[in-house]
Amino acid sequence: MGEEHWSPTIDKHGKKHKISYLNKRDGIEKLNKNIDKLVTTNEKVLFFVICCLFLVTLLLQVLLTAYYAITFKVDPTPVLSITILLWPLVIGLISNGIFIGYLGQNSVRVSRAQFADIYEIAQDYSKKLDLKKTPKVYIMQYGGVLNAFATRFLFGDIIVIFSDILELAYAQGEDAVRFIIAHELAHVKRKHMSKRLILFWGLIIPVIGSAYSRACETTCDNIAAYLSDKNPVNGLLVLLAGKKLYSKVKIDTFLQEAEKEEGFWSWLSEIRSSHPNLSTRIRNVSKAKKIISGM
Ligand SMILES: [Zn+2]
Numbered sequence: 001m002g003e004e005h006w007s008p009t010i011d012k013h014g015k016k017h018k019i020s021y022l023n024k025r026d027g028i029e030k031l032n033k034n035i036d037k038l039v040t041t042n043e044k045v046l047f048f049v050i051c052c053l054f055l056v057t058l059l060l061q062v063l064l065t066a067y068y069a070i071t072f073k074v075d076p077t078p079v080l081s082i083t084i085l086l087w088p089l090v091i092g093l094i095s096n097g098i099f100i101g102y103l104g105q106n107s108v109r110v111s112r113a114q115f116a117d118i119y120e121i122a123q124d125y126s127k128k129l130d131l132k133k134t135p136k137v138y139i140m141q142y143g144g145v146l147n148a149f150a151t152r153f154l155f156g157d158i159i160v161i162f163s164d165i166l167e168l169a170y171a172q173g174e175d176a177v178r179f180i181i182a183h184e185l186a187h188v189k190r191k192h193m194s195k196r197l198i199l200f201w202g203l204i205i206p207v208i209g210s211a212y213s214r215a216c217e218t219t220c221d222n223i224a225a226y227l228s229d230k231n232p233v234n235g236l237l238v239l240l241a242g243k244k245l246y247s248k249v250k251i252d253t254f255l256q257e258a259e260k261e262e263g264f265w266s267w268l269s270e271i272r273s274s275h276p277n278l279s280t281r282i283r284n285v286s287k288a289k290k291i292i293s294g295m
Pocket residue numbers: 183184187217220
């Protein structure tokens with residue numbers, strides 16, 4: 001872990017030292033460089049591939065519309081055609097707006113007065129990740145589903161943590177809670193939600209879209225391991241065996257068994273998934289810890 005410079009030194013007259021500001025910037029630059037090292041190569045490569053696919057699709061759409069207009073001597077309306085191409089953006093915006101409207105009335109907004117510990121962690125990590133603004137955090141009951149996600153509406157980032165995963169994380173200890181929040185803030189740091197919206201057409205290509213999604217998840221696990229450096233694996237253990245049984249799981253035995261079961265079918269199940277398998281995630285976080293300890 002790099003040295004931190006978040007609190008500027010204030011002398012006995014209450015003045016901030018210039019050197020403290022420089023130290024803070026140095027600290028943030030170093031942190032950004034360290035975070036770059038934790039971004040998976042797959043994420044970078046697949047982002048480039050999906051951008052290319054998006055541009056090719058756009059170009060094809062314009063060319064086909066122009067061809068249609070010339071062949072059938074109708075009014076050339078490539079602009080209308082591009083609008084059709086962008087319809088997922090409009091539908092995405094409306095459905096997201098409806099969800100945010102629901103969220104505001106049916107879930108608990110984290111604040112200084114409500115779940116203050118979560119609020120403090122979110123503030124602390126947002127500052128460490130050099131985010132312009134701490135995203136709004138909501139806790140939502142969703143029928144036992146163990147999940148948390150980051151989303152974006154207009155220009156604001158939002159993190160939603162389902163109550164069951166938070167309950168479990170609390171039971172596991174603060175490390176697990178920190179890991180979950182850090183993972184979601186890492187999605188915000190890497191602007192994954194904006195990229196998904198823009199690259200919609202590339203992401204619906206089955207294998208490439210899910211491979212990009214998994215690469216983003218691994219990046220966020222790595223960044224979360226970097227921020228919540230004590231025992232990040234705890235944050236993933238809560239997903240493994242559910243509410244009652246997680247404490248009985250022997251992690252080494254689980255990994256050994258998972259390795260024995262590796263093969264074509266486990267590969268096939270993983271390439272369709274938006275998240276890497278839990279065994280892969282736990283191993284990746286352990287690998288990330290080695291990179292982090294060398295920073
Ligand atoms: Zn994620």
